[in-house]
Amino acid sequence: MEGDLLNFGNPVLDSEHNSSAVIGLKNFYEFTGFANVTGGHLLMVLIGLLFIFLAIRYDYEPLLLIPIGTGIIIGNIPMFQAVDFNLKLGIYEPGSVMNILYSGVVNGWYPPLIFLGIGAMTDFSSLISNPRLMILGAAAQVGIFATFLGALALGFAPPEAGAIGIIGGADGPTAIFLSSKLANGMNVMANGETVKNLIGPIAIAAYSYMALVPVIQPPIINLLTTKKERKIKMKPPRAVTRLEKIIFPLVGLLLTAYISPTALPLLGMLFFGNLLKESTVTNRLADTASNALINTITILLGVTVGASTQADVFLTADSIMIFGLGAASFIVATAGGVIFAKIMNWFSPKDRPINPMIGAAGVSAVPDSARVVQNMGLQNDPTNHLLMHAMAPNVSGVIGSAVGAGILLSFLM
Known part of the structure; x- marks a missing residue:
């Protein structure tokens, strides 16, 4: 506590704290969907919403189109992949819940x-x-x-x-x-x-x-x-x-x-x-x-x-x-x-x-x-x-x- 009081107002330490905060905010933004979204993601989300709309508005196979439409939206939430370009995310990530459930389709x-x-x-x-x-x-x-x-x-x-x-x-x-x-x-x-x-x-x-x-x-x-x-x-x-x-x-x-x-x-x-x-x-x-x-x-x-x-x-x-x-x-x-x-x-x-x-x-x-x-x-x-x-x-x-x-x-x- 005493050390913190002594360091309060130190320009060097304040600069370091501000720099860390900026880096943290930058990292946070880079991991959001807003920073990684592409036109393809948005198009697929629209397709998912269309499936849900057709199911609810026109009763077109709702038992199928609502789960599929929701799945399309889930699968197209963009994620940060710059650390490893070979990284598999979502349904393709080994060991994830969606990947395990997807084995029923693949197999x-x-x-x-x-x-x-x-x-x-x-x-x-x-x-x-x-x-x-x-x-x-x-x-x-x-x-x-x-x-x-x-x-x-x-x-x-x-x-x-x-x-x-x-x-x-x-x-x-x-x-x-x-x-x-x-x-x-x-x-x-x-x-x-x-x-x-x-x-x-x-x-x-x-x-x-x-x-x-x-x-x-x-x-x-x-x-x-x-x-x-x-x-x-x-x-x-x-x-x-x-x-x-x-x-x-x-x-x-x-x-x-x-x-x-x-x-x-x-x-x-x-x-x-x-x-x-x-x-x-x-x-x-x-x-x-x-x-x-x-x-x-x-x-x-x-x-x-x-x-x-x-x-x-x-x-x-x-x-x-x-x-x-x-x-x-x-x-x-x-x-x-x-x-x-x-x-x-x-x-x-x-x-x-x-x-x-x-x-x-x-x-x-x-x-x-x-x-x-x-x-x-x-x-x-x-x-x-x-x-x-x-x-x-x-x-x-x-x-x-x-x-x-x-x-x-x-x-x-």
Whole structure:
């Protein structure tokens, strides 16, 4: 105390104290986001806010877009990196909470858990009652392979093109699963070239187009169908027995797994979840899978995928091409389903017509595509209810996209 009093007013010491304070304030400012922000960071924050706005204002996939939008904002808070230019921050920082949670995306174990919940929530009755509509779910997967060829033409490596192609299935979990296997930045091709890390752009593109189903699909449907076709009424589906519902996931698992064993992590969990639901003796497990589990995984997956889209990683020419290919693939998938439904209708008995609009539901966006078809059916004829019919190709599209992913994986691994 006495020493401090003696030194009070000493110009040299006062100067040192002032200098330290200035240096401290300068260091503080250099570590703030204001000092490190770039135009890319601001653009990504705006994209995150747009996702949240679309989810709240227009109810576009809010369970997905709000976590993803928030994750984008979190991932684009700028940080000081001048000490070590190789420093990994946020989601890419080894050992951080976000990095640990992101391992579920990189290692591909979030998607199977989501498929478990989807299986526990899905009623396959409409597909069981009219199995011929399963063909429409397969027809819509043409978007996957068309996009794969398009990505190859644009110069992407085969594994990258395969991961991009799955966007055409409009199935976010499947897109993440396949990109984690083929385009996670750790694969090395035969020529020694390293495959790029495209998980973030692919996942964001897939979920974006899933959310925009009500915007993208109606114009395509209207373009490819006549008003008369849109008014076609289909016979009500027959009642399905409990035994049929129990047998379906078992038969479906065996058939699809033998066709595409590499898709077993997804299809196995999908049919397992459905068996939990339809057996009616495991209601507690089915309830957990369809509520608490899938909700938890959706939160973690959405936030971590969003946070992986840091400006320097996401704002690239590759990302722009991926979004363009994703849009094209979704259009091709929708058109493929509608056109094939028209062809099926030409050969269908006159007493069992098919409304071509339900072909658009062959993409995997469950149940949004089916709702689009239902709404369009009611717009053209207030008495024409197509939801249950559209659910058949819709749920078969989930199976079809997983099988498609397995086929690509078996060729490109």
